[in-house]
Amino acid sequence: MFKLVRGFKDILPADTALWQHVEGIVRELLEDFGFSELRIPILEQTELFARSIGASTDIVEKEMYTFTDRGGASLTLRPEATASVVRSYIEHQLYAKDPVRKLYTIGPMFRRERPQKGRYRQFYQINAEVFGLHDPRVDAELILLLMTFIDRLELSGIMLHINSLGCPECRPRFKDALKSFLAGRSEQFCSDCLRRRHENPLRIFDCKVPACKEATMEAPSILDDLCEACRAHFENVKRSLDGFEIPYQINHRLVRGLDYYTRTTFEVLADALGAQDAVAGGGRYDGLVKALGGPDQPGVGFAIGVDRLMELLAGRAQSFQKRPHLYIAALGPNTQERAFEWVQDLRKNKVRTEMDFQDRSLKSQMRRANKLGAGYALIVGERELDEGAAVLRNMTTKEEEGIPLDDLVGLVVKKIKPSTAGSR
RNA sequence: GUGGGUGUAGCUCAGUAGGCAGAGCACCGGGUUGUGGCCCCGGCGGUCGAGGGUUCAAAUCCCUUCACUCACCCCA
Numbered sequence: 001m002f003k004l005v006r007g008f009k010d011i012l013p014a015d016t017a018l019w020q021h022v023e024g025i026v027r028e029l030l031e032d033f034g035f036s037e038l039r040i041p042i043l044e045q046t047e048l049f050a051r052s053i054g055a056s057t058d059i060v061e062k063e064m065y066t067f068t069d070r071g072g073a074s075l076t077l078r079p080e081a082t083a084s085v086v087r088s089y090i091e092h093q094l095y096a097k098d099p100v101r102k103l104y105t106i107g108p109m110f111r112r113e114r115p116q117k118g119r120y121r122q123f124y125q126i127n128a129e130v131f132g133l134h135d136p137r138v139d140a141e142l143i144l145l146l147m148t149f150i151d152r153l154e155l156s157g158i159m160l161h162i163n164s165l166g167c168p169e170c171r172p173r174f175k176d177a178l179k180s181f182l183a184g185r186s187e188q189f190c191s192d193c194l195r196r197r198h199e200n201p202l203r204i205f206d207c208k209v210p211a212c213k214e215a216t217m218e219a220p221s222i223l224d225d226l227c228e229a230c231r232a233h234f235e236n237v238k239r240s241l242d243g244f245e246i247p248y249q250i251n252h253r254l255v256r257g258l259d260y261y262t263r264t265t266f267e268v269l270a271d272a273l274g275a276q277d278a279v280a281g282g283g284r285y286d287g288l289v290k291a292l293g294g295p296d297q298p299g300v301g302f303a304i305g306v307d308r309l310m311e312l313l314a315g316r317a318q319s320f321q322k323r324p325h326l327y328i329a330a331l332g333p334n335t336q337e338r339a340f341e342w343v344q345d346l347r348k349n350k351v352r353t354e355m356d357f358q359d360r361s362l363k364s365q366m367r368r369a370n371k372l373g374a375g376y377a378l379i380v381g382e383r384e385l386d387e388g389a390a391v392l393r394n395m396t397t398k399e400e401e402g403i404p405l406d407d408l409v410g411l412v413v414k415k416i417k418p419s420t421a422g423s424r
Numbered sequence: 425g426u427g428g429g430u431g432u433a434g435c436u437c438a439g440u441a442g443g444c445a446g447a448g449c450a451c452c453g454g455g456u457u458g459u460g461g462c463c464c465c466g467g468c469g470g471u472c473g474a475g476g477g478u479u480c481a482a483a484u485c486c487c488u489u490c491a492c493u494c495a496c497c498c499c500a
Contacts, residue, residue, distance in 0.1 A: 003491080058498050062425080080500085109500085114425080116494060125500060192497070208496080258499090267500090278500055305500035331458070362458045370460035381458065395460070 007121025017320035018313060023106060025152050026126050033145050035102040035128055040084040046074040052083035052292060054259030056199065063111040077110035081127040082301055089131055090294035099132035099297050118276035118308045129301035136233045139264040139284060139300050140240030146268065146280055146302055147246050155312055160246065162266045163254035164234040170227035175201055177220050188215040205253035221252040230263055237264050260288040270312055280304040325416050327369035328355040329362055331381035339380060345409040351416055369395065376416055
């Protein structure tokens with residue numbers, strides 16, 4: 001028997017209605033905020049990711065699905081979306097007509113990590129990116145969009161963390177300060193941190209080992225070392241968030257995994273999740289467009305981890321399942337033939353209709369109507385054919401009434417349609 | 425890549441001094457010769473993850489392997 005590839009998963013019919021619902025909400029919201037959808041491919045040249053994410057990051061070094069295609073090119077299944085969006089923005093010169101662009105994209109990403117709760121090798125992200133604007137209000141607006149989305153899903157136990165990572169002006173300065181702080185304390189850190197100290201010192205703040213956490217308590221904070229422009233930017237973001245009345249926590253230990261981030265960074269954490277508790281994350285990446293060969297245009301964006309979001313919504317899936325409006329219980333071959341025609345005509349009228357094809361007992365058919373959650377059952381056997389009227393039963397009130405066969409479809413549509421608005 | 429936990433019916437899981445593979449749910453049928461949910465009865469359904477070993481006898485003991493899962497790493 002064939003099985004799923006490790007770390008990959010099927011999203012089964014029981015869950016797809018919920019996925020569609022969530023995607024519907026976010027699409028509507030994004031478009032209200034002025035975003036347009038961009039559909040990008042799943043494959044890119046490997047070099048794109050090495051240049052954007054950072055050649056020495058774990059993602060690029062050991063997690064990408066990279067292969068050589070038959071023409072000899074090195075291609076990679078995208079591990080994230082921003083690089084592709086930027087590539088597209090540059091390649092099609094979307095900035096030429098208007099440098100200010102708000103783009104979103106939804107789709108799967110691929111990273112060959114060891115799977116665990118909330119982490120898959122193929123996972124889904126909703127990405128939103130804004131190009132061409134330096135204004136800190138744009139950062140805040142993006143966060144507002146994200147939190148509004150979370151709000152609409154009625155999630156609780158959610159926290160927003162924000163930080164600033166500075167810019168090429170002030171971050172190197174801070175890195176040096178941090179390095180010299182760490183210099184004399186190597187015995188206080190775990191082996192991972194000692195490695196991080198060289199590769200990406202900011203990552204030390206991310207360590208989960210209690211001793212490391214404690215050892216960094218007195219470490220310098222990037223927020224104290226920001227240059228004047230970055231400080232002002234961060235203050236403005238906070239002021240806007242306060243204006244929106246969005247609660248947030250300033251977390252100077254918040255670090256991004258990808259190299260391209262500058263200034264504002266943020267993460268949405270959910271305490272109902274396990275170790276992988278970040279539902280969304282993002283920030284500003286002012287140098288990326290230029291670094292990838294485009295004009296010197298700034299960018300801000302975020303990614304929502306859809307799989308993790310779904311984990312938080314688990315249990316709600318059932319209420320989004322589509323249920324038939326009508327189940328036709330037909331008894332005997334003659335009535336089945338008539339019923340088959342009615343089913344098609346009713347569907348043309350947008351009445352979700354099901355019937356039985358197995359010539360089963362009325363009891364069985366009623367059971368099935370009930371199981372499917374049908375709003376109504378239409379019962380028709382030889383007796384009804386003779387009398388010229390079928391029985392329409394309301395499955396919740398149990399009320400029954402005769403429906404003349406000559407205009408059955410029309411009458412059923414009239415009878416059922418008005419009440420279907422709220423039914424699923 | 426590292427460490428822990430778990431693999432028995434479609435699902436959730438019982439089942440060790442080694443001795444005929446079980447329950448609940450789900451599914452199908454019946455109780456009601458034409459009316460669903462509750463109840464009752466019956467039925468369907470398993471190479472006990474895989475391979476090897478010990479034994480008269482292995483779901484159970486031993487070895488190997490695979491998968492799933494949680495955590496580390498890394499990250500949405």
